[in-house]
Amino acid sequence: MNVTLKQPGFKPSRVKSLLAAAVITAGALCAAGSASAATIRLSTTVSDSSNWVKAANKFKELVEERSGAKHKVEVYANGTLVSGNDRVELEMAQAGAIDIIMKSTPWLSQLNPDFVVVSMPWIFPDTDAAMAVMDGPVGDKLSAKLESQGIRTLAWGSGSFFQLYTNPGPIETVDDISGVKIRTPGLELYLDSWSAIGSVPVAMSFAEVFTALQAGAIDGGISPIPLIYSSRFYEVSKNIAMVNYSFEAIGMLASNVFWSRLSAEDQTLVGQAAKDAMIYQREVAASEEADLAKVMEEAGVKIHTPSAEALAGFKAKVAPVYATFKEKVGAELVSEVEAQVQALN
Structure with missing residues (x-):
């Protein structure tokens, strides 16, 4: 299967320059030996107010505490290490210039198309079912696919379900979305789905969405409630339809280059800290769903759940x-x- 993630503004020359720096950095780290594990760099392109970053900070807390401050963790949110470019972040992790990244399953389908299975529309009835699948044999199979791509899965968290936020609205029926320009992640499945629904899907880097909403280049998009809030999309788009379109899992992922530098003891420490941090993330994500929806409603957002x-x-x-x-x-x-x-049902 040929899966394409379309990201406007992607420049191969930019990737080359960043990867050149990555190779130099990775080489220096490897030359330094096991001592280089003292500082762990964790990158994510989402906002520093998101539950992803709360999990990253929990990971930092656990690693530093359990290692007796032997290891330090530096958390870089908002894509500061990669100019907001998800593709660059992936490739820098593969090259070993970034130690740990956090990536959603739609983006991981760029490395292996099997990850598209997590994004299939309405395949999961709820978050518990989705996470049970990711914690089971299917999740293990998907994680194994990443190993050959230079990335190791440390733990899975919940990215929640994609909801529809729009300037026009409320979106009560499928007819209401006709002709509305919405941003989706650049996964072919998403683009084809929302085109079939009748909207005009637009692939766009996550970092560009807020500005595009303000400028009227798009009329809305699909994102989980916590990201709609933390990225402030609700400040522009005043309608949210709770359609539970597609689920995304969030991987806390280690570069194989970084992982190979760790002793067996440190691998256990880092791996367990990641699992504990992502269990915490799941709890935060679950609590945020209702709480943040209420906050957005108080800010004037109309949240509508379409009938069955x-x-x-x-x-x-x-x-x-x-x-x-x-x-x-x-x-x-x-x-x-x-x-x-x-079987879960």
Whole structure:
């Protein structure tokens, strides 16, 4: 399956220059030996107020405390190490210039298309089911796919479900979204789904979304409630439809270059800190859903949950896309997830 993530503004020359620096940095770190593990650099492109960064800070706290301050963790939010470019962040981690990154499963499908299975529309009924799948055999299989790409999974967290935020609204039925320009992550599945629904999907780097909303270049987008809030999209888009379109898991991921420098003892320490931090992240994400929705409503945002009948209209439009991507991703893998979800129910 050929999965394309479309990110406008991507410049190969920019990647080359950053990766050149990455190679130099990685070489220096490797030459330094195990002592180089004393400072761990963790990068993410999301806002420093997001629950992703709360998890990163919890990881920092745990590593520094459990190592007796032998190890230090530096957390870089807002894409400060990579000029907000998700693709560059991935490639710098692969090269060893960044030790740990946090990436959503839609972006990880760039490294391996099997990750698209997590994004299949309405494949999960709720967060508990999604995380049970990521903690089980399917999650293990997906993690194994990253190993050959220079990335090691430390732990999974919850990115929550994608909801629809728009300037026009409220979006009560599938007809209401016709012609509305919405930003989606540049995953072919998302672009095809929202095109089938009748909107005009636009692939755009996450860091560009707020400005595009202000300028009217887009009319809205899809993101989980915590990211809609932490990225301040609600300040411009005053309507949210709770459609639970697609789930994303969040990986705390280590560069293989970094991981290979750690002693077995430090690998255990770092790995357990990551698991504990992402369990904390799941708890924060769950509590934020209702709390942040209420905060946004108090700020004038209208939050609407489409009726079961109306939501069925969305699903009917997407059904042919789902069937196509089930074959593209691999019917066996998608069926495995469907069967596990059914067993949980």
